[in-house]
Amino acid sequence: MAMLPYWDAHWQSFCELSGHPELLTDKRFSNMRVRLKNIDEAYRITGLLTAEKTRDxxxxxxQDSNVPHMPVSTLDELIDDPQLVGSDFWQNFEHPTEGSIRMTGSPFGFSKTPASLRYAPPHLGEHTGEVLRQAGLSDVDIDAMITAGVATTSGSSSR
Incomplete structure (x- = not known):
């Protein structure tokens, strides 16, 4: 989950709800200005206290507090998220070598030029030569990088 007990009123609510009202008298966190000076420690303690309870x-x-917060979905939850499914966020794509894969659709919708998935995701290193060449490297330099193991190709030609 995401939570931001930033303003003094938020911090007070967070400390009370977390069961640690003693933090309200801790000089390192007495007000927003001082908390910002001690932000690393404030974040550390907030993280420790947050870990004491589950997201739910x-x-x-x-729920009824003044502390800004929101749930953050796990990767598993995103797959079946009603909003993402209902908005056709997920698109099935037939990859030529990997089979059917689920990918994200376009985040934009244009009525006259609708977006679509037209190309398969590249394999690791598939465009190495092309990208390095566009960056100004010669074929000799690219081959040397591949031989040295600093660049890779997917097995298709690097050129």
């Missing part, structure tokens, strides 16, 4: 416990605690 925090969402329940913060």
């Amino acid at each position: 416990e925090w969402l329940s605690l913060l």
